[in-house]
Amino acid sequence: MPQYQPYSQIIQLLPVSRMNRYIHDGDNPDITEERKKATFDVDGFTEWYHGGEKRLQARREVEKYIEDHKELQDTHPTPFMSREELIDNSVRKVAGMAKYHEMIDMTNIEKTTYFIQMVHVRDGQAFSLHYLMFLPVLQSQASSEQLSKWMPPAISGTIIGTYAQTEMGHGTNISKLETTATYDPKTQEFVLNTPTVSGAKWWPGSLGKFCNHAIVVANLWTNGRCEGPHPFIVQLRDMDTHKTLPNLKSGDIGPKLGLNGSDNGYLLFDQFRIPRENMLMRHSKVLPDGTYVKPPHSKLAYSGMVFVRSMMVRDIANHLANAVTIATRYSCVRRQGELVPGAGEVKILDYQTQQYRIFPFMAKVIAFRIAGEELQEISKQLKKGEASQLPDIHALSSGLKALVTFEVQRGIEQCRLACGGHGYSHASGIPELLAFSCGSCTYEGDNLVLLLQVAKYLMKVAASESPSTNGICGYLHKKSQSNVSTLSSHKTYSDHQIVQDFEHATRRVVLQAFNKLKTESAMYKSHEAWNRCSVELTKAAKWHIRLYIVRILLLEVSQAPEDIRPVLRTLAKLYIFDLQVSNKGNFMDNRYMTPQQIDELKNGVWEALATIRTDAVSIVDAFAIHEIELKSVLGRRDGNVYPALMEWTKHSHLNKKDVPDAFDKYLKPIMEKIRAKM
Amino acid sequence: MPQYQPYSQIIQLLPVSRMNRYIHDGDNPDITEERKKATFDVDGFTEWYHGGEKRLQARREVEKYIEDHKELQDTHPTPFMSREELIDNSVRKVAGMAKYHEMIDMTNIEKTTYFIQMVHVRDGQAFSLHYLMFLPVLQSQASSEQLSKWMPPAISGTIIGTYAQTEMGHGTNISKLETTATYDPKTQEFVLNTPTVSGAKWWPGSLGKFCNHAIVVANLWTNGRCEGPHPFIVQLRDMDTHKTLPNLKSGDIGPKLGLNGSDNGYLLFDQFRIPRENMLMRHSKVLPDGTYVKPPHSKLAYSGMVFVRSMMVRDIANHLANAVTIATRYSCVRRQGELVPGAGEVKILDYQTQQYRIFPFMAKVIAFRIAGEELQEISKQLKKGEASQLPDIHALSSGLKALVTFEVQRGIEQCRLACGGHGYSHASGIPELLAFSCGSCTYEGDNLVLLLQVAKYLMKVAASESPSTNGICGYLHKKSQSNVSTLSSHKTYSDHQIVQDFEHATRRVVLQAFNKLKTESAMYKSHEAWNRCSVELTKAAKWHIRLYIVRILLLEVSQAPEDIRPVLRTLAKLYIFDLQVSNKGNFMDNRYMTPQQIDELKNGVWEALATIRTDAVSIVDAFAIHEIELKSVLGRRDGNVYPALMEWTKHSHLNKKDVPDAFDKYLKPIMEKIRAKM
Ligand SMILES: Cc1cc2nc3c(=O)[nH]c(=O)nc-3n(C[C@H](O)[C@H](O)[C@H](O)COP(=O)(O)OP(=O)(O)OC[C@H]3O[C@@H](n4cnc5c(N)ncnc54)[C@H](O)[C@@H]3O)c2cc1C
Numbered sequence A, B: 001m002p003q004y005q006p007y008s009q010i011i012q013l014l015p016v017s018r019m020n021r022y023i024h025d026g027d028n029p030d031i032t033e034e035r036k037k038a039t040f041d042v043d044g045f046t047e048w049y050h051g052g053e054k055r056l057q058a059r060r061e062v063e064k065y066i067e068d069h070k071e072l073q074d075t076h077p078t079p080f081m082s083r084e085e086l087i088d089n090s091v092r093k094v095a096g097m098a099k100y101h102e103m104i105d106m107t108n109i110e111k112t113t114y115f116i117q118m119v120h121v122r123d124g125q126a127f128s129l130h131y132l133m134f135l136p137v138l139q140s141q142a143s144s145e146q147l148s149k150w151m152p153p154a155i156s157g158t159i160i161g162t163y164a165q166t167e168m169g170h171g172t173n174i175s176k177l178e179t180t181a182t183y184d185p186k187t188q189e190f191v192l193n194t195p196t197v198s199g200a201k202w203w204p205g206s207l208g209k210f211c212n213h214a215i216v217v218a219n220l221w222t223n224g225r226c227e228g229p230h231p232f233i234v235q236l237r238d239m240d241t242h243k244t245l246p247n248l249k250s251g252d253i254g255p256k257l258g259l260n261g262s263d264n265g266y267l268l269f270d271q272f273r274i275p276r277e278n279m280l281m282r283h284s285k286v287l288p289d290g291t292y293v294k295p296p297h298s299k300l301a302y303s304g305m306v307f308v309r310s311m312m313v314r315d316i317a318n319h320l321a322n323a324v325t326i327a328t329r330y331s332c333v334r335r336q337g338e339l340v341p342g343a344g345e346v347k348i349l350d351y352q353t354q355q356y357r358i359f360p361f362m363a364k365v366i367a368f369r370i371a372g373e374e375l376q377e378i379s380k381q382l383k384k385g386e387a388s389q390l391p392d393i394h395a396l397s398s399g400l401k402a403l404v405t406f407e408v409q410r411g412i413e414q415c416r417l418a419c420g421g422h423g424y425s426h427a428s429g430i431p432e433l434l435a436f437s438c439g440s441c442t443y444e445g446d447n448l449v450l451l452l453q454v455a456k457y458l459m460k461v462a463a464s465e466s467p468s469t470n471g472i473c474g475y476l477h478k479k480s481q482s483n484v485s486t487l488s489s490h491k492t493y494s495d496h497q498i499v500q501d502f503e504h505a506t507r508r509v510v511l512q513a514f515n516k517l518k519t520e521s522a523m524y525k526s527h528e529a530w531n532r533c534s535v536e537l538t539k540a541a542k543w544h545i546r547l548y549i550v551r552i553l554l555l556e557v558s559q560a561p562e563d564i565r566p567v568l569r570t571l572a573k574l575y576i577f578d579l580q581v582s583n584k585g586n587f588m589d590n591r592y593m594t595p596q597q598i599d600e601l602k603n604g605v606w607e608a609l610a611t612i613r614t615d616a617v618s619i620v621d622a623f624a625i626h627e628i629e630l631k632s633v634l635g636r637r638d639g640n641v642y643p644a645l646m647e648w649t650k651h652s653h654l655n656k657k658d659v660p661d662a663f664d665k666y667l668k669p670i671m672e673k674i675r676a677k678m
């Protein structure tokens, strides 16, 4: 008699918490098999990943709410919609949100954001800017009188706002915005004007058609002087008829790579007048007689930016989590090719190349999420006034935004490729993820420009005469403890050693850039010297951020609950070793590491891939991404991908008729002619 | 009196050939200024780039023809079209092509391909498969009787064909295709059948709605034995009514990342019968009694594949050329930020980081194009029977396809990012380029699978007991002439030295993979050992291809016309040095290069960037991409980008009305309710 234990018994032997909520009857057995192999408690991982029971509970409430309210869901998959249908769909859901506004709670930003995200997912909601920019900027830039005037209608929903800073000709360099706001003391008004076509406001979400107000950034002129860019609140459309007000011209800027459910718009002012009180005056002011009052130096402005970026880092890491979930689940139900000839086709996740396509990005989901959470914590402390390390943190937030958005975009594309042909179909859900994430490398600051800002700060720290060896930049002025890495085996490579080695490599890259800058500055004017070093400077900035991520990742993993610590540690090691191997030149520089040590790290990578293979499906299950958000035929929880792909085609307009109209219209006449000739 | 020379005189002093055909009145002066700086003859570059005067002349004829025939052009920009409009537009143009079939000349594939490409650009023409796969496969797989039956209607246009190999469940591993063709000797027919949903044919272009025939690949069964996958020609729709024939089910597979003007489709057979004569019988046969006759071993089949891939490499390099053209021109009319404070904003191409975003890919356009041309030459020789190095070449063509498509995709995305916010808009033209190029990493073979095939071949060569030191793999069995690189200055780094260093680095990577495979094979079964090395094997394959590209690039540049040789040499050096610096670990391994030598190469990169800066616009002008193909507001020849961006918005449906329908439908009622409560 064979020695085996019936499954029902195994289930009973498991502690209740070990029952896997992702296993259901009727699932694809190939995916169930994966789930049964989990070496950790999936629910425990989820709780850790989502920041504790309370926050997780709030997520589940949102999910239940949206499941229960069809008005908050898509009528059919968005990729089948034309641009007009996308806009209609998204405005319909906005109206649904207004109806169920009990879910919008500005005191619980996380829950509210999740609600908005679950309603709109990736089709680019018409009004995201209202919540993400208009309200926060109002809150931080408006005086208290202004707040009491504008906030109630902005919150109740009669004012729909956006944030209009970028112009057709200027995004990065806002000091050269062409839009002017010239104060006229006679009428106590500002006159807004767009002097040329390139001065048109360009890009703001929902500016084209749906918002009726905007915070407009314009160069302020008063008493014949330009005082630089300032924010103004401007009504754009009639509150009853929604018609564009006279002396304004606005519209949609046209289709984009993604976000086509949103009417990113343009706006031109023709000597358009607004009352003096519409300049947002918390920080600087223009008095009735036109006197300009400078803002007191304020660190608080920074904390807002840090907060927005922390949200962005978390949000974009979540997009990567979606893509990794899809690619991992699909790779366990896709069988293609044999490893042992004649032994039957294997799951493609069994190929090392496939693991290497996906798992490093699974590790990055964890690393980036932790970094984003940490940044959010820091920004909360900033708000409370603990601002000792403000410049460090500001640089950190810029750099994290840049590094993470770059990597996420790369990762989503790798996940797409990992799905083979089906990854190219919208059925996979990945094209929308890709299109969405591409934008994030540009908005909230072009990534390269951000990295150059980080580098500028690093160069200042490197040049400091009274350097600190504490804080985020402290490593720069520390001495290496050794000229060679002490790594002997990847299995015994301690957190302390890892941080040592990253500190060494990063310090070297940053100081090399610093020295090059010094050398070039001796020969060229300072701006020219800077430009000649700028590629190397961006690389230095990236290493600075990587070091930070490595450090915080190791720390958080060491403090994670015991049951999930091993799997997290493997993911962390994969992230770290892969960074080292992929950039081995930086670690071998000046013989700090030997080729043998690099080989050892490579072995660490291969071992981590094999280890993660066992838990892969359970790790992505633990991300707990709801299927409404996942929007993917390939990434379905149940693994029943193939019948669902066939179902998917039923949404195609082309399939409504056997013979398409275009055949009769264009081809039939030609074919008849040809046949007549034959 | 200032010393200056009037422009009219400069023009007169120039040799006539030096007049720049890209300079016109009314152009943006910022771009004219660039063109005046050219250090080489742009027309001469174009002639070299396009393979001589005769081929260039053929291009110009096609361009003129399409300019003169509106029916062959888009009615308005494709990004504003819904999927149905895209399909309508593309079928309309197909009908136009049939009307002007004098331009379709199967004896001049290059001209014909350019014609098709100029008509359809990137919207995914409905019938590309007819020309790219159906006709060529018919030509190479049909017997002479079959050819005389099928070719005339296929060329005249009554037969519209596609190539249906991939199934929902299988693309890479075609031995496991589920579709069966079972021979019935009683009726002398094959019975085609799809046993499960995952056996549905899936992906073939125009299979969904427009083709009426397909070459279907199915597993052949006769006399109770499976003889593996074979091609059959199958009629799918009625030739008069275009209705799907009984016992077939077909349709569109839905929207994709790109190619949405095409109806990539699915197809299921329900015991569908075709005559025995419909099996393509040039190579293998089934006799009337069901006897299977094996194909004689044929090397010719390879030459077709090499040809298709050579076309693909050239074609995809051309997509990169489009993106580089757009990013370069735009970067000379975009002014953003100051280098010298107060001195006015600079062209963004003056930033080193911007140059580094774009120029390495400009260099790759040249490198990949040369490699593609060379491959095409080789495949022509193969056809003539010169097949001594067939396996070498087959591996080369697989590897080139993989490496080039990967890099092109990366490059197009970099060009998109280089355009800042506007790169995200379809006005840039880059989203379509990106979406189009993404697919090429998957079709005609998943890139990783191809690289593994190359690696398999390399391992065979490495293990060879009677190795040759000639040919594409010859370097593997050569000895390094030195244990250290002889590079002293990047300025004097000779072609010979460069090839030496790349041979050394490549040999090392390949042999390391070989040794790892040997070690693992001692411990694991051979398939397991292979899998455990597979990531490293793909890396080895990439280096093998890089070495080939470097060698052919240096050779071709050294033979280029004198006037353009300097600029080509700078581009080649940028390509090469950047490869070395970005993979410095591979060159520093075992102390082959010192950190100082790497620094020297870095200086070479910075110097190349600065040199190319002067000629950048003229280099992309010399690619001579017609504006109908470029489809880009940002990449316009005249540089008048900003007014054109505003014009572009007029195509948006959303801009037809001031107040959008969705406002009245969804938002107005809610706002009225809110206001009533207030
Ligand atoms: C989807 C999307 C949504 C958006 N939503 C909004 C919105 O709601 N409101 C709003 O106001 N704006 C919005 N924007 C605009 C966005 O903020 C800008 O596009 C972004 O700030 C980049 O600026 P830019 O487009 O001017 O790029 P540019 O600055 O023109 O960048 C082009 C290139 O120049 C380089 N470059 C520029 N300056 C420098 C420098 N000093 N040194 C080195 N290199 C440099 C960049 O690295 C880049 O490669 C949105 C953009 C997108 C894509």
Ligand SMILES: Cc1cc2nc3c(=O)[nH]c(=O)nc-3n(C[C@H](O)[C@H](O)[C@H](O)COP(=O)(O)OP(=O)(O)OC[C@H]3O[C@@H](n4cnc5c(N)ncnc54)[C@H](O)[C@@H]3O)c2cc1C
Binding pocket: A334, A336, A337, A338, A348, A351, A353, A354, A357, A417, A418, A419, A420, A421, A422, A424, B129, B163, B164, B165, B166, B169, B170, B171, B172, B173, B202, B203, B204, B205, B259, B264, B439, B442, B443, B444, B445, B446, B448, B449, B452
């Ligand atoms: C735009 C487009 C157009 C197409 N047009 C056509 C057409 O006209 N006619 C047609 O017949 N087909 C067509 N195809 C299908 C295309 O040829 C296949 O998608 C392609 O061959 C990849 O196969 P797959 O989809 O099965 O990928 P899979 O093989 O399933 O790949 C998924 C993953 O598994 C990995 N993998 C698979 N096998 C192995 C292995 N042995 N070792 C290691 N890793 C492995 C891959 O690397 C990849 O990461 C088209 C596809 C696209 C995207």
